[in-house]
Amino acid sequence: MKDALERVAIPDADAARERARAVVLAAFAEREPLPRQRRARAIAVAVAVAAVAVALAVASPPGMAVIDRVREAVGIEHSAPALFSLPAPGRLLVASDAGVWVVEADGSKRLLAGYRAASWSPFGRFLVALRRNELAALEPDGDVRWTLARPGISEAAWGGTETDTRIAYVDRTGLRVVAGDGTGDRLLAPSERGPLAWRPGARHELAYDSASEVRVQLADGGRVLWRANRGVKPVRALVWSDDGRRLLVLSSAALQVFDGTGRELLHAEPDGVGRYTDAAFVPGTHRVVLLQDGTDVVIRDTGRTLFRGSGLAGVTPSPGGRWLLVTWPRADQWVFVGPGGRLRAVAGITDQFHSRSGFPRIEGWCCR
Known part of the structure; x- marks a missing residue:
């Protein structure tokens, strides 16, 4: 036949x-x-x-x-040859082979050489940066405020208010917490590896991945506030909404959203053999922007596709939520997706950030 x-x-x-x-x-x-x-x-x-x-x-x-x-086939044909400016206010933190870069709204860049990863402090006044065996609090111009030597540091996040902050980080002993001025370093949870996310506010509540569950724990005193099952797949992202009322937990196989008490409000799984790649809350809302299969950037509650391409890696909303930065390693581009479907593409990202072995990673976009 x-x-x-x-x-x-x-x-x-x-x-x-x-x-x-x-x-x-x-x-x-x-x-x-x-x-x-x-x-x-x-x-x-x-x-x-x-x-x-x-x-x-x-x-x-x-x-x-x-x-x-x-x-x-990938890439936007009419892309800018360099990052001349950001389409929205704020600063970017970008990690590459060369170190951590602070990118201003006018496109100017400063290299903080030798650091592997970084995170903004609340309101973007400082940043915490990592070397293999060192945690450092820096000003955005690179001035070092303090350092802490610890073995095998792999992750850090800075949370709290403008005047009372904590830094959570992971080293070989587990999950540790230190005050924003570098004092009072202590072990919070032995053998835990993260990811980590501070709940906005003054209570210093930390969410982190632990075995097959997500925990929310008080950094001061150590009391576990709640636990939630997150399945068997490793967590890709933990993100609090701006108001601290929602926690997003993303793995390749599931998207979960919990309220502030640990009650699951949403559980979604990709269709067929698909997978989730990245997700974030749109700032100022509880709406989730989701990257599926490395191809489609969608608004979860409406299903509306904002951008589509082959080999996308991540999504980062601007501080005001009007623009979205989509990283596209296969095309060596960044694509800014704005109101009304406006697109601004920038080519040659690996060269601009002096990265030889991997595509530069967005560590945060802060603040208005």
């Missing part, structure tokens, strides 16, 4: 092939010559290419393979 079907002539196939050929030639003749890029990571998805793919798909069933290849 299969052989018989393959011998059946497709009506108007020759004419369809000629139409596809005409589209290809016209697109080629009208193309704008572009200079050769120093690296070939980013492959632009041009309108002409999409038109050719559609024509070929009409011409014959093998044309569907062309559609698949187009879906894998």
Whole structure:
């Protein structure tokens, strides 16, 4: 039966092939010559290419393979060659092979060399940065306020109010807490590894991943306030809403949202064999922006797709929530998605942040 079907002539196939050929030639003749890029990571998805793919798909069933290849092609063609400015107020923290970068709203960058990761303090006045065996509190211009030597530091988060803060971090002994001025370092939870997220407010409540559960614990005194089952998959992200009334817990297999007492309000799983890649609350709201399968950025409650591409890695909302920064390693681009579907793409990200072995990682966008 299969052989018989393959011998059946497709009506108007020759004419369809000629139409596809005409589209290809016209697109080629009208193309704008572009200079050769120093690296070939980013492959632009041009309108002409999409038109050719559609024509070929009409011409014959093998044309569907062309559609698949187009879906894998990545990059926004009309992207800026450098990050000239941010589309919204605030500063970015970016980690690369060279260290941690502080990026101002006007596009200027300062390298804090030798650090592997970083996190903003509340309101963005300081940042905590990590070396392998050192925790450091810095000003954004790089001035060091204090350091703490500890073995094998892997993660840190800074929370609290403008005048009373705590830093939670992980070293070889487990989850530890130190005051924002570097005093009172102590072990809070032995052998725990994180991730970590401070609940906004003055009570110093810390959420962290522990075995197959999420815990919320008081940093001062150590009392565990509540626990919640989070399944068997490792947690990718823990995020509190701005008002501290919702906690988002994301793994590749599930999205959960809890209220401030540990009651589960939402449990969602990806369709079929899909997976979740990243998620965040839109600032000032309880709406979740979700990255699925590294391809689709959607608003969870409406299902509206904000951006689509192949090989996306992360989503970071701007402090005011009007813009979204989508990281796109496969295209070596950042894409800023704004009101009304506006797009601002920046190319050559790895070169701009002097990263040789990996794509730069967004550590935070703070503050208005």
